[in-house]
Amino acid sequence: LGFTHYCGQRNSNGAFIVWAKKRMAAKLKAIKAELQRRKHHRTTEVGAWLRKVVLGYFQYHAVPGNSTQLRIFSRRVCWLWRTVLVRRSQRAQVGWDRLYPLLSRWIPRPRVLHPYPMARFAVMHPW
Numbered sequence: 001l002g003f004t005h006y007c008g009q010r011n012s013n014g015a016f017i018v019w020a021k022k023r024m025a026a027k028l029k030a031i032k033a034e035l036q037r038r039k040h041h042r043t044t045e046v047g048a049w050l051r052k053v054v055l056g057y058f059q060y061h062a063v064p065g066n067s068t069q070l071r072i073f074s075r076r077v078c079w080l081w082r083t084v085l086v087r088r089s090q091r092a093q094v095g096w097d098r099l100y101p102l103l104s105r106w107i108p109r110p111r112v113l114h115p116y117p118m119a120r121f122a123v124m125h126p127w
Contacts, residue, residue, distance in 0.1 A: 024069065027057060028076055035084045043085075047106030050081060055108055062113035070110030078103050 031053060038046050054077055062070060081103075085094040 024073055028073070028080065031077060032080050035080055039084050039088060043102060046081070047102060050077065051106045051108065053077075058108065058110060059113060062111065064112050064114065064116045067110060067112055074107060074110050078107055081107075 031050075034049075035046070038049070054074065057073065058070060061073075078099075082094060082096075082099055085099070
């Protein structure tokens with residue numbers, strides 16, 4: 001999977017969990033390359049594409065205990081999109097006040113989509 005998934009922030013020994021970040025870094029690198037390729041496309045096209053990519057990422061990685069990493073991923077995608085929009089031209093001044101409506105429309109908020117393991121198993125084994 002993309003991260004080492006645990007339910008919580010500490011393992012059974014009490015040590016902090018270190019998330020595996022290779023998949024997230026690879027996905028962000030691919031998104032950055034595609035955003036640079038789509039730099040001069042309409043923002044609605046790019047926003048619709050980004051929404052699909054981020055939702056697909058969340059559907060795979062949105063397990064309990066992973067919401068912090070989902071938030072980090074979402075923020076980095078927003079930052080990458082802003083960077084590309086700023087570099088469209090020399091005069092492009094895309095401030096956060098102009099960008100927030102775009103982000104709220106196209107980038108979904110991270111939320112846990114998969115139930116906790118005990119909630120899943122309680123359906124099959126109600127004892």
